[in-house]
Amino acid sequence: MRNRHALALTLATAATLAAVPAALPVAAATPANSPAAKAHCPQLSKKLTWYGDNRDRLQQMIDERGRCGSHRGHDQKRPVAAFDWDNTVAKNDVTDATIAWALHHDKILRPATWKSTSKWLTDEADRALTAACGTDVPVGAPLPTSTDTACADEIFEVREDGKTMSGAAAFAGEWDHRHTVPQYAWVPQLFAGHTVKELESYAAKARKEALAAPIGATQKVGTHEIPGYIRYYEQQRDLIRTLKKAGFDVYIVSAGSEPVAEVWAGGKGGVGIDRKHTIAIRSVxxxxxxxxxxxxxxxxxxxxxxxxIPYIDGKRCWINQEIYGVKGKSAWDKQDWSHRIALGGGDADTDVTFVGDATGAHLVLNRNKSEFMCRAYDNADGRWVVNPMFIEPLPRKTDPYPCSTAAYNEHDGSKGPVLREDGSVVPDQADSVF
Known part of the structure; x- marks a missing residue:
């Protein structure tokens, strides 16, 4: 088992895999595929509502790729399913919930300087945070954010929008916009000085509060109003359970802090995904x-x-490295068919690369994120499965997604057209699943 907190990760030597065709194999016509045999295969619950024929399409993939289909022998590597977490497996953002709880309970420790928390933090943000949070509290001691509205506001605004309360950019400089986003990376950096167990305890307490709050509840962080509740999607819980019964290895791949994701994914009341199968930002x-x-x-x-961090192309890198043992620069590249996940699930542009890499099904929860929805609606390989959010779905987006001009997130932060693998431009797409 990996040591997720070691300074350097040691990857097991990748096992030699049998060559797999570059197209989805169709299970042979054997008794294992007969209606009678499939009745004994793991089945998605028919009591839970999916959009259109999505349940049937996912079930077909499970039947084809799981223990009742191509994965029948113990000599084969188990198929893999990978899911984003926030707004994919659970409604609303568990990172925001944890930060909110920490701010409400004075758990953010004063850094020596705010500039030391992120290599990209601007002078304007440093001055704003210093002015709002003061210098009276000793370095390393808790900031009184439960009562200091200005300090809580400034911290949350930097995290949420990458800006100060006055509107100045909180982060500047150069970074690959398909590998990271500074305000996401800043979250575990905010908890510097705490132990992993302390952060896990904050996440657990935030989880208890968020699950107890009624659907639609909000909460205040400083003057910010944010969702106050979180719910596991029962459809996703059922899908994960069915995949595991069918012989899949199931992973979470999140752009949040790993201890927080682990609290939500595993343990009592979670979705049965343990630490070994949870990938997120790993702090040294x-x-x-x-x-x-x-x-x-x-x-x-x-x-x-x-x-x-696990963000857009970064999620592919972490999957390739941690699940398939791909080392070095190649971990950023799309792998061959046998070294890619069977099912990917997500809700936002940060998920578009790894979900697109899936060979069996690309599950998308529609949150009106342009690059992701352009890929989903273009449906180039016929395997994209689009579903509205299971709780409080968004209304239809009235304007087409600007796929042909400005939906792709370029490495330098600019916007460009979404291209298919053959180089052709994806035309603008209308929102049709809502």
């Missing part, structure tokens, strides 16, 4: 076991300050 710990502002790296990016 100091000699006393406390979180630092440094993260473990991926591919050819070593230990870093946020340059390579």
């Amino acid at each position: 710990l100091d000699r006393k076991g406390r979180i630092t502002t440094w993260n473990q790296g991926c591919g050819d990016v070593p230990v870093n300050q946020g340059e390579a």
